[in-house]
Amino acid sequence: xxxxxxxxxxxxxxxxxxxxxxxxxxxxxxxxxxxxxxxxxxxxxxxxxxxxxxxxxxxxxxxxxxxxxxxxxxxxxxxxxxxxxxxxxxxxxxxxxxxxxxxxxxxxxxxxxxxxxxxxxxxxxxxxxxxxxxxxxxxxxxxxxxxxxxxxxxxxxxxxxxxxxxxxxxxxxxxxxxxxxxxxxxxxxxxxxxxxxxxxxxxxxxxxxxxxxxxxxxxxxxxxxxxxxxxxxxxxxxxxxxxxxxxxxxxxxxxxxxxxxxxxxxxxxxxxxxxxxxxxxxxxxxxxxxxxxxxxxxxxxxxxx
Numbered sequence: 001x002x003x004x005x006x007x008x009x010x011x012x013x014x015x016x017x018x019x020x021x022x023x024x025x026x027x028x029x030x031x032x033x034x035x036x037x038x039x040x041x042x043x044x045x046x047x048x049x050x051x052x053x054x055x056x057x058x059x060x061x062x063x064x065x066x067x068x069x070x071x072x073x074x075x076x077x078x079x080x081x082x083x084x085x086x087x088x089x090x091x092x093x094x095x096x097x098x099x100x101x102x103x104x105x106x107x108x109x110x111x112x113x114x115x116x117x118x119x120x121x122x123x124x125x126x127x128x129x130x131x132x133x134x135x136x137x138x139x140x141x142x143x144x145x146x147x148x149x150x151x152x153x154x155x156x157x158x159x160x161x162x163x164x165x166x167x168x169x170x171x172x173x174x175x176x177x178x179x180x181x182x183x184x185x186x187x188x189x190x191x192x193x194x195x196x197x198x199x200x201x202x203x204x205x206x207x208x209x210x211x212x213x214x215x216x217x218x219x220x221x222x223x224x225x226x227x228x229x230x231x232x233x234x235x236x237x238x239x240x241x242x243x244x245x246x247x248x249x250x251x252x253x254x255x256x257x258x259x260x261x262x263x264x265x266x267x268x269x270x271x272x273x274x275x276x277x278x279x280x281x282x283x284x285x286x287x288x289x290x291x292x293x294x295x296x297x298x299x300x301x302x303x304x305x
Contacts, residue, residue, distance in 0.1 A: 001063075001064055002025040002026060002027050002028075002061075002183075003026055003027065003028050003062070003063060003151055003152050003182075003183035004025060004026040004049065004060075004061070004062055004152055004183060004185065005025045005059075005060070005061040006022060006023055006024055006025065006045070006049075006058070006059070006060050006061075007023050007058055007059045007061075008021050008022075008023055008057065008058040008059070009021070009022040009023070009045065009048065009055055009057075009058035009059070009060065010022075010055060010056045010057045010058050011041075011044055011045075011048060011053065011055055011056050011207075012056045017206075017207055018041050018044045018207050019041045019044055019045055019048075019055075019207045020041075020206070020207040020208040021058075021208065022041070022045065022058070022204075022207070022208070022209055023058075023209070024202055024209070024212055026152070026183040026184075026185050027183060028151070028181050028182070028183050029178055029179075029181050029182070029183065030178070030183055030184070030199050030200065031174060031175075031178050031184045031186075031197050031198050031199050031200075032183070032184065032185045032186075032198065032199065032200055032201065032202070033185075033186065033188065033194035033197070033198035033200070033201035033202070034046075034185055034186065034187040034188070034201075034202055034204065035187070035188060035189065035191070035194055035201055035202065035203050035204065035294065035298075036187070036189065036203060036204035036205060036298060037189055037205070037298060037299070038189070039206075040204040040205055040206065040207065040298075041204055041206070041207035042156070042187035042204060043080060043156055043187065044207075046077075046154055046156055046185075046187065048060060048067070049062065049067055049075075049152075049154065050067065050072070050075065050077060050154075051067035051068060051069075051072070062074070062075070062152065063151060063152075072101065073101045073102040073103075073148060074148075074150055074151040074152060075101075075150050075151075075152050075153075075154065076145035076146055076147075076148060076150030076152070076153040076154070076177075076182075077145055077153075077154045077155075077156075078141060078142060078145040078154070078155045078156060078158050079156050080156040080157040080160060080187075082137070082138060082141050082161075084129045084137060084140060084141055084144075085129060086128065086129050086130030087128060087129075087130060088128065088129055089125065089126045089127060089128055089129070090116060090121060090124055090125050090126070090127055090129065090132070090136075090140045090143075091109065091112050091113065091116065091125040091126065093129060093140055093144060094108065094109075094111075094112035094115065094116070094140065094143050094144055094147050095108045095109050095112055097144035097145075097147060098111070098112065098144075098147040098148060101147075101148040102148075103147070103148055108147055108148075111147050111148075111149070112125075112143060112147055113125060115143040115146060115147065116140075116143065119139040119142070119143065119169065121136060121139060121140070124136060134161065135162070135163060135166055138161065138162060138166065139166065139169070142158075142170065142173065146173065146177070149180065149182075150177075150182055151181075151182055151183065152182065152183050152184075152185070153174075153177045153182050153183070153184045153185070154184075154185050154186070155170075155174070155184070155185070155186035155187070156186075156187050157187055157188055157189075158170055158186055158188070159188060159190055159193055167193070171193065171196065171197060174186065174197055175197070191289070191290045191291045191294055194290060195215060195289070195290045198215060199214070200212065200213060200214055201213070201214075201215065201218065201290075203218075203293075203294060203297050203298055204298075205297070205298045205299070210297045210298060211293070211297055215290060218290060218293045219287055219288045219289075219290070219293060220262065220263070221262070221288075221293055221296070221297070222262075222288035222292055222293060222296060223241060223242075223259045223260050223261060223262055223264075223288075224259070224260045224264070224265075224266050224285060224286070224287065224288070225257070225258070225259050225285075225286040225288075226256075226257075226258045226259075226260070226266050226269075226283070226284065226285050226286065227255070227256070227257055227258075227282065227283075227284045227286070228255075228256045228258065228280055228282055228283050228284070229248060229253050229254070229255050229256070229280065229281040229282035230253065230254065230256060230273075230278060230279065230280050230281065231252055231253055231254075231278075231279055232273075232278045232279070233245075234256045234258060234278075235256075235258075237258070237269050237272065237273070238264075238269065238272060239260045239261050239264035239268070239269055240258050240259070240260060240261075240269075241259050241260060241261045242258065242259040243256060243257070243258050243259075244256070244257045253281060255282075266285045270283060
């Protein structure tokens with residue numbers, strides 16, 4: 001049974017269709033990237049899973065049940081708009097969120113200290129949030145999402161505002177949660193994190209799903225590109241959909257930029273060249289990046305490199 005199942009989800013705000021017939025599921029141990037530009041419907045969807053917003057139509061199943069306070073204890077959530085009580089200490093904050101999720105105070109305190117130790121904040125356990133740097137406070141907020149060892153960890157734009165060191169720490173925690181068996185779903189419009197972490201991903205535009213699948217399946221949507229230098233006319237190679245040639249310093253050789261039809265593997269074409277005795281001086285294959293796929297399917301608005 002998937003940890004999270006969403007079927008035909010729709011959310012309207014007056015005349016605005018924020019989520020449009022959205023369906024997907026996330027399995028235990030899976031890292032699922034929820035990708036789209038600002039206003040794509042990512043946060044609205046997560047808020048419906050949290051039962052903060054109610055769907056206009058469609059269904060959400062969380063651990064086999066509709067969203068409710070009963071299953072909320074199985075969720076860890078890191079909101080995009082971070083907010084903690086400045087007068088509370090780091091450990092008090094973590095214990096408070098643990099108690100909200102139904103944890104025993106002693107267990108919440110023990111796990112909270114373990115997290116602060118892991119985040120190199122043990123010496124600041126009794127420091128007030130208001131006296132901490134932004135980076136420290138963000139790590140405390142992350143600890144509040146992890147303290148209950150959730151079965152579903154949801155992170156809304158989690159890398160926003162983090163320095164490279166803390167981005168690496170967050171990536172490690174996402175992998176740790178997945179290895180523990182948690183389903184992890186994180187929304188982002190920063191493609192590099194999704195490319196490194198995701199088992200599967202979904203691309204969303206204006207509330208509607210444009211793609212769902214693995215990174216390899218996403219890349220396969222765009223033709224491969226290849227740069228080569230050869231004496232032969234490479235435009236005649238099997239599977240080439242586009243070809244452009246330019247001169248080199250040696251008049252016997254030409255530089256080629258090639259694109260292949262979807263499904264054609266450049267390795268197969270290279271093998272054909274070898275079999276036909278086509279002499280190559282350069283053969284450089286460029287795979288489509290997730291950024292390329294995002295721009296093709298969703299557009300380049302609100303995307304970050």
